[in-house]
Amino acid sequence: MPTTDLPTVVIGAGPIGLAAAAHLVERGIEPLVLEAGEGAGSAVREWSHVRLFSTWAELVDPAAEKLLAPTGWITPDGATYPTGGDWAEQYLQPLADALGDTVRFGARVTGVSRLGRDRVVDAGREDQPFTVHVTNADGIEERLTARAVIDASGTWSTPSPIGGDGLPALGERTASDRISYRVPDLKDLAVRARYEGKRTAVIGSGASAFTALAHLADLAKDAPNTHAVWVLRRGIGGSTFGGGEADELPARGALGLAAKAAVDDGYADAVTGFRTTAVEQSGHQLVLVAEDGRRLAPVDEVIVLTGFRPDLSFLAELRLGLDERLQAPVELAPLIDPNVHSCGTVYPHGVNQLSHPEKDIYLVGMKSYGRAPTFLAMTGYEQARSVAAALAGDQEAAERVELTLPETGVCGGAGLFDEPDATKTDGAGGGCCAAPSTLQIGVRAPATSGGC
Incomplete structure (x- = not known):
């Protein structure tokens, strides 16, 4: 099968992963969303009691809204603030349902590589599809092939420890x-x-x-x-x-x-x-x-x-270009680095800042920020739009990224503060x-x- 006939694998059925799938569908590209949890927004559901500080108007992706419209979905009041539970039940799960069989639950990605090529091999690398290793809820393992991979798995599963040096404090595990x-x-x-x-x-x-x-x-x-x-x-x-x-x-x-x-x-x-x-x-x-x-x-x-940090273990066989401090893509890191930007906006960014030496692998959403704080959903939605446009061969649209975020109240992080x-x-x-x-x-x- 030609690589272009293979699906694009999206890791994670959270807000950004599902938005990426919606943008791929809009572009005529077949997505395959792999979610380790039992439902859409599994991580969001774990903080279902927490109210977001973004309104509904900032939490619904435009492509997703178009996909939901024919289903009779009713848009929530854009001026109100949902809880995590509201977001998952009233938006993420209906979106996953609208995407249908392209979303698989109970499918944990354990590894991603190039078919027949570990990270050392140069020959014919970009001509090979990606191979994605998955462990299903019943314990059965399988290997899937993909034309591209969008990792929107987030960072929720890997919270940072107590230790000020980034390591667990002595006695932390015991207690x-x-x-x-x-x-x-x-x-x-x-x-x-x-x-x-x-x-x-x-x-x-x-x-x-x-x-x-x-x-x-x-x-x-x-x-x-x-x-x-x-x-x-x-x-x-x-x-x-x-x-x-x-x-x-x-x-x-x-x-x-x-x-x-x-x-x-x-x-x-x-x-x-x-x-x-x-x-x-x-x-x-x-x-x-x-x-x-x-x-x-x-x-x-x-x-x-x-804070949180990205789990990069299942991407170890890919050639990622990551900043040595934030573990974010090298072109994106300077825009979000709390060592430099204690207060301010996130500059417009898209596929150019999210690309890696390995072609057609993208980290989006909170995963793209590595260890940096202050991520907003609308940032991830714009990332998803840009990446989908690039995969569709529309480079002009991919680079036409416009992103306006609030400037105030985003002080925080490490670096100079420490x-x-x-x-x-x-x-x-x-x-x-x-x-x-x-x-x-x-x-x-x-x-x-x-x-x-």
């Missing part, structure tokens, strides 16, 4: 029964009981940490002795809580303000410049130890929200690069909840 890497769903009674009346450390400085702090503060209003300790690797500054009222995404700004209220109202303490190196047992509690020797007062639970001597401020009182220190913010918590 795994009291450590979570997800925003807790406190409407679930079992989860609520886990944190109710407890002292919980929240490690992280992004939107997920804001959400966890706000949820724990709400719980503390009803459950005495519930308290949070917010652990940051950097200092507190004017941009710590995002764009606030100036954020062009109002819901994201409100989320940062809710986290600020949690500390201002005394429901959380903040510890800054704290890079965890060990998790020690103290009776039935845990003690976090920093690389500088500081030790926090014992906590009952730890919520780690330090530099010990980063003492410069932004002129607004603090800045995002304040010197590390240990601080008490807001009203001191009741003595029964302990101190930092």
Whole structure:
């Protein structure tokens, strides 16, 4: 079979993977979507209780909407904010249903290579189709061939560990029964009981940490002795809580303000410049130890929200061009690198920034950002459109990428924020690069909840 007659394999039936499939269909290219989970948006469903800070108008891909229209699908109110569960049930699953047999569930991709060529072999490489190894839900393995591969598998399955050096902290694995890497769903009674009346450390400085702090503060209003300790690797500054009222995404700004209220109202303490190196047992509690020797007062639970990283293991036989820091495509990395862009937009990008030395393999969506934060769905939708156009041979359309994203409230990440001597401020009182220190913010918590 000629390579052009083979399907294009899309890995992952999440928002960007399904959007990629919709754009391929629009271009007359046969997609084959392989999803390890049992339904569309399997990762999204795991944070179904979390409300997005993007509205429905920013969460529906244009090509997907065209595909859904003949099915009688009703477009949600574009001005409202769905939860992850809403997004999965009201959009992703109907989209997967509309794509029909081109979407396969329970199909985990375990390897991708060129047929008959490992990554060392040059001869005839680009003439060979891709071979995709799949393990199905029943345990049966199979090999599929594809003309191209679009990896939209995301990063949800590989959260970053506690350790400030990017490695698990000593004792982290041993204490795994009291450590979570997800925003807790406190409407679930079992989860609520886990944190109710407890002292919980929240490690992280992004939107997920804001959400966890706000949820724990709400719980503390009803459950005495519930308290949070917010652990940051950097200092507190004017941009710590995002764009606030100036954020062009109002819901994201409100989320940062809710986290600020949690500390201002005394429901959380903040510890800054704290890079965890060990998790020690103290009776039935845990003690976090920093690389500088500081030790926090014992906590009952730890919520780690330090970001995610891409799983590149099943792509090991392909020739990928990845930035050595972010593990993102080399042409895209400078546009999203938090070492350089602490606050600002993502510049327009598409197939040119997503290409690799290996022809016709593309990482899109959150996977394309590697370890960088602040990814938005509309970014991935534009990536999918550009890649589909390129695979259809329409290079002009592929390079005609227009992307306008909100500028404010996207401060965060590592890099400069973690530099010990980063003492410069932004002129607004603090800045995002304040010197590390240990601080008490807001009203001191009741003595029964302990101190930092």
